[in-house]
Amino acid sequence: MLAVRSSVARSFASATRVAGVRHASTKTIQDTLAEIIPERQAIAKELRSQHGSKVLGEVTVEQVFGGMRGIKAMLWEPSVLDSEEGIRFWGRTIPECQEVLPTAPGGKEMLPEAMFWYLLTGKVPTAEETVQFQNELVKRSVLPSHIESTLDALPKTLHPMTQFVIGVAALNHDSKFAAQYKAGMKKADYWVPTLEDSLDCVAKSFTIASRIYRNTYLGGAKDMPALQMDKDLSFNFANQIGFGDSEGFVDLIRLYNALHTDHEGGNVSAHTAHLVGSALSDPFLSYSAALAGLAGPLHGLANQEVLRFILDMVKEIGEGASNEKIVEFIWSTLKKGQVIPGYGHAVLRKPDPRFMALQQFGESRPEVAADPVFGYVNALYKTAPAVLTEHGKTKNPFPNVDAASGSLLYHYGLKNFDFYTVTFGTSRSMGALSQVVWDRALGLPLERPKSLSMGAINKLIGSPLSNV
Ligand SMILES: CC(=O)SCCNC(=O)CCNC(=O)[C@H](O)C(C)(C)COP(=O)(O)OP(=O)(O)OC[C@H]1O[C@@H](n2cnc3c(N)ncnc32)[C@H](O)[C@@H]1OP(=O)(O)O
Numbered sequence: 102m103l104a105v106r107s108s109v110a111r112s113f114a115s116a117t118r119v120a121g122v123r124h125a126s127t128k129t130i131q132d133t134l135a136e137i138i139p140e141r142q143a144i145a146k147e148l149r150s151q152h153g154s155k156v157l158g159e160v161t162v163e164q165v166f167g168g169m170r171g172i173k174a175m176l177w178e179p180s181v182l183d184s185e186e187g188i189r190f191w192g193r194t195i196p197e198c199q200e201v202l203p204t205a206p207g208g209k210e211m212l213p214e215a216m217f218w219y220l221l222t223g224k225v226p227t228a229e230e231t232v233q234f235q236n237e238l239v240k241r242s243v244l245p246s247h248i249e250s251t252l253d254a255l256p257k258t259l260h261p262m263t264q265f266v267i268g269v270a271a272l273n274h275d276s277k278f279a280a281q282y283k284a285g286m287k288k289a290d291y292w293v294p295t296l297e298d299s300l301d302c303v304a305k306s307f308t309i310a311s312r313i314y315r316n317t318y319l320g321g322a323k324d325m326p327a328l329q330m331d332k333d334l335s336f337n338f339a340n341q342i343g344f345g346d347s348e349g350f351v352d353l354i355r356l357y358n359a360l361h362t363d364h365e366g367g368n369v370s371a372h373t374a375h376l377v378g379s380a381l382s383d384p385f386l387s388y389s390a391a392l393a394g395l396a397g398p399l400h401g402l403a404n405q406e407v408l409r410f411i412l413d414m415v416k417e418i419g420e421g422a423s424n425e426k427i428v429e430f431i432w433s434t435l436k437k438g439q440v441i442p443g444y445g446h447a448v449l450r451k452p453d454p455r456f457m458a459l460q461q462f463g464e465s466r467p468e469v470a471a472d473p474v475f476g477y478v479n480a481l482y483k484t485a486p487a488v489l490t491e492h493g494k495t496k497n498p499f500p501n502v503d504a505a506s507g508s509l510l511y512h513y514g515l516k517n518f519d520f521y522t523v524t525f526g527t528s529r530s531m532g533a534l535s536q537v538v539w540d541r542a543l544g545l546p547l548e549r550p551k552s553l554s555m556g557a558i559n560k561l562i563g564s565p566l567s568n569v
């Protein structure tokens with residue numbers, strides 16, 4: 102299989118070999134993908150040529166008005182979401198991933214770097230591959246000075262997610278994909294610099310996030326600890342924002358980053374990266390656009406909104422209030438016409454298994470389990486589904502991932518909840534960009550679905566309305 106690799110792939114792979122720590126039995130991510138891609142290209146070719154005209158579903162008028170829920174119209178390799186069971190990454194549930202993916206020395210949680218390798222390849226990395234990949238990513242996480250000065254110049258009052266969008270977009274200055282496209286690269290080679298840019302984008306997202314935190318909340322980045330090249334991305338992020346001594350916080354950041362990576366393709370952030378990437382915008386521009394979508398309160402920003410909701414509840418009914426008082430507070434929010442953040446989902450119809458994994462993390466640590474804010478997360482889980490069911494609007498009254506994540510960050514002392522979605526954003530880069538690599542490897546075209554005016558809909562359904 103290696104024989105079919107392009108010359109561009111070979112040069113990136115050997116550059117990594119010279120620079121990286123390499124053991125006899127390990128493969129680089131570049132070599133691993135170069136082996137797998139032809140196999141999956143052949144599957145794609147067969148599906149299209151032998152089964153291209155088979156029907157996957159139909160589209161109703163309601164779906165056109167209803168945010169395209171349920172329309173099966175996108176290819177997404179790293180994960181598939183089942184409404185009852187939750188997410189599976191290349192066929193594995195979250196507990197199954199926790200079982201097989203390597204952890205950091207001394208850590209209990211799966212490493213995001215191992216999850217990233219797995220999302221890219223569908224193969225569980227060995228411990229050696231994980232260490233090598235981690236070292237490569239940490240090396241790539243060093244920021245060019247123009248990114249540092251761009252971030253340092255932004256007003257501290259600018260929302261951290263807007264700062265993140267700007268920092269990631271500006272990485273496009275050094276895009277290998279953009280440079281090689283300009284130089285006339287062949288379509289068969291697109292995936293190679295897309296992978297290089299994606300690795301850079303994921304790695305540098307972590308250091309952009311730390312710099313935004315220091316600039317926004319700690320008065321600037323001049324005292325930021327240097328990167329520790331033998332440690333993982335999550336440790337370095339935690340250390341650079343001042344939490345490196347907290348074993349619980351570092352392991353939480355690992356779990357948080359591994360869990361939020363991917364949620365199939367239709368969610369706003371992942372879909373945006375795929376859509377923008379389909380115009381052959383490079384991975385930095387594609388992921389910057391995705392972050393702008395993640396910054397919406399119905400999507401990633403909900404995790405900051407959950408904390409705001411819980412703290413408002415503490416202000417109004419005090420700590421450790423009865424379930425009756427909590428139910429009253431939920432009703433008063435609904436009666437104001439507001440949503441209960443962290444509850445409901447566009448696809449899921451059961452409690453989100455990512456919520457369950459974060460709950461388990463909290464429950465397994467007595468100091469977290471005793472925290473009143475975490476206690477309110479549990480109390481809401483016991484009370485909100487019944488209230489939302491009685492309210493009768495939401496199709497899913499159960500918690501999503503955002504219902505628990507902020508309370509854990511808050512427990513460990515990360516109290517600036519405007520920053521929470523940034524930690525979501527470091528994670529989502531790994532899933533969204535894994536698919537962008539596959540988009541280029543499978544030669545997927547520009548995305549351009551058909552839209553319809555109400556007049557055009559009326560015509561298609563036999564013109565039942567006379568006034569459109
Ligand atoms: C990582 C993530 O992105 S997970 C999602 C994070 N977002 C949140 O937690 C915000 C709160 N939740 C919501 O707003 C929604 O449940 C969404 C955006 C996640 C899903 O939206 P939809 O697929 O449109 O949900 P659904 O079909 O159940 O909505 C039907 C109605 O129930 C309402 N509803 C849904 N969830 C809630 C909720 N948590 N609280 C109150 N009302 C809700 C909707 O606003 C909608 O009302 P409308 O008919 O007046 O417009």
Ligand SMILES: O=C([O-])CC(=O)C(=O)O
Nearest residue numbers: 363364367368369447501
């Ligand atoms: O799947 C969705 O629509 C939202 C979500 O939970 C995610 O993106 O993680």
